[in-house]
Amino acid sequence: MTTRRTFAALMGAAALAATALPAAAQEVTLKMHQFLPAQANVPKLVLDVWADNVEASSGGRIEVERYPAMQLGGTPPQLIDQAIDGVADVVWTVVGYTPGRFPSTEVFELPFLVTDARAGSAAYWQMFEEHMQDEFSEVKILGTWIHGPGMIHSDVPVETPEDMQGLKIRGATRQVNALLQTLGAEPVGMPVPAIPEALSKGVIDGTTIPWEVTPSLKLTELVQNHTEFEGAHLYNVTFVLAMNKDRYESLPDDLKAAIDENSGLEFSVFAGGTQSDADGPSREAALDAGNNIITVTEEEAQAWREAAQPVYDTWLAEMEARGIDGQALIDQAKRLMEEYEGES
Secondary structure, eight states, rough: OOSOOOOOHHHHHHHHHHHHOOOOOEEEEEEESSSOOSSHIIIIIIHHHHHHHHHTTTTOOOOEEEEEETTSOOGGGGGHHHHTTSSSSSSEEEGSSSTSSGGGGGGGGSTTTTTTHHHHHHHHHHHHHIIIITTTEEEEEEEEEOOOOOEEEEEEOOOSSSGGTTOOOEESSSSHHHHHHHEEEEEEEEEGGGGGHHTTTTOSSSSEOOOOGGHHHHHHHHOOEEEEESSSOOOOOOEEHHHHHHHHTTTHHHHHHHTTTSSSSHHHHHHHHHHTHHHHHHHHHHTTTTTTEEETTTTTTHHHHHHHHHHHHHHHHHHHHOOOHHHHHHHHHHHHHHHHHOOO
């Protein structure tokens, strides 16, 4: 399977093929649950595309009901268990919302490891297939991806690691929080939907998120400073699209195939790349608002890399204690990302 063929092109062909088939009665309804508003980039540009393509590939026999913004109840950290327990049939979630539960995925959250979301998402899927299936044995994983460059949005300018001292900064995952603490900030863990209220009430001084999600949070109205990094990403967050295992296994083979052909490596690359591509328009919105964008050059980022090194040391020791060869995961992730970029 080639990673260079676009998921969207493949799915366009699937949809055309589906229209040539006789109309079929809807047989299966899948409830898809996630934490962002329906108009946010990932639901609109990734999850709806996946759902529409599954419906088309099934010839209309599968209907995917979309439940944004936790409409089925619960909190974002509960999403993976909702997939396991059957509260939802399919969920999209941040893996790190359940700290330490899926330790191997954290390799892609390490600072300054990833340089491209498509390459990182391709490597993530390949390593999921080889190393991570036991960690996700209670669900059927449909896609694995990462976002574009992680960055800092704050009410005061941040240019150097020293500027992080004492700031209360929201982090999404255990590894992002470890990075914030290492840099001298006070990490505050919370899911994405809680960010606007926390900023408006002064609970936090800033947040770590990629550009693409800032419009749906109205972030440019809440903070005026945005710190981005040239070259390797400051950090990344890992996502999964996961399905209830029994629900998947209950489907007839042809409907399983409709899901399978829209999932996997190429979908993961499509998802990560699409999410990353949405960074540009969101950045332009911050510029249009007159906000201050600070770009840390690769040379200037060396001080950040040195300050972040203890995150690697601690993570490697933690993985060793769990019987996981963390360095081997780092080396493989780098190799697979380099291979993808070399083929692209």
